[in-house]
Amino acid sequence: MQRVIILPGNANIGTHLLSEYNPDDAELLEWTKDRVLIEKGNVQYAWLLPQCEMLFCHGGAGSTSAALHAGIPPLITPSLFDQLFFAEMVKLMGLGAIVGSRGFDSVTAELVAKAIQDVRSPTVVEKVREFSRKDKEHGRAVDKAVRIIAGVALTKRI
Numbered sequence: 124m125q126r127v128i129i130l131p132g133n134a135n136i137g138t139h140l141l142s143e144y145n146p147d148d149a150e151l152l153e154w155t156k157d158r159v160l161i162e163k164g165n166v167q168y169a170w171l172l173p174q175c176e177m178l179f180c181h182g183g184a185g186s187t188s189a190a191l192h193a194g195i196p197p198l199i200t201p202s203l204f205d206q207l208f209f210a211e212m213v214k215l216m217g218l219g220a221i222v223g224s225r226g227f228d229s230v231t232a233e234l235v236a237k238a239i240q241d242v243r244s245p246t247v248v249e250k251v252r253e254f255s256r257k258d259k260e261h262g263r264a265v266d267k268a269v270r271i272i273a274g275v276a277l278t279k280r281i
Contacts, residue, residue, distance in 0.1 A: 127157060128175070130166055136227075137161050168193070172236045173191070177242055179235070182206035182213075194255035196242035198235070202226045217250050 129136060138155045145151055168186070172178060173192035180186040182199035187209045190197040196219040198211040213219040220238035223229035241247065 124158065125176075127155075129159065129161045130163075138231070142152045159230065164203070174229055177219075187213065189252065189254070191254055192258050194252045196220070196240045196247055196251045198222050198242060200230055216254075217247060218254055219251070 126158070132270055137153075138159050138161065141148070141152055141155060150155075168189035169192075172195055175193070175195055177196050177198055178186065178190040179200070180190070180197045181199045182197065183206055187197050187199065191213075197213055198220050199206070199213060200223045201207045201210040202225060207225075210221045214221050220235050220241050222238045
């Protein structure tokens, strides 16, 4: 069974909106009962995202880089500043998708369905995995350099 995890942050996003906007859709409301988790607290992306297939987010630096590091494509609905930049870069590099034009008000079910289909393509999946592998290699190289520099500093008493 596939599930949806919603991390609303400060936004008032949740399954309550389904009953507000779709009060007559009993099938949708029933589907969400066992499949949608709303987590309002802090979540460790490093633990959660590798267990996911994709991340639907606003496209900020933290969530976008966490998704790419985990090897999953972000589906980005940008609203402000850097989010617009990261959304365009992810799209340009073929690592994810942009959903809507600007803000969640522009998102439709059709746009989400198309974006999900796009990021499930073998080409995108492989590109994101390769990007993640290179990102992790780079991180190990930086860690090693820091250890070497720290070791030299300790022995030289710099």
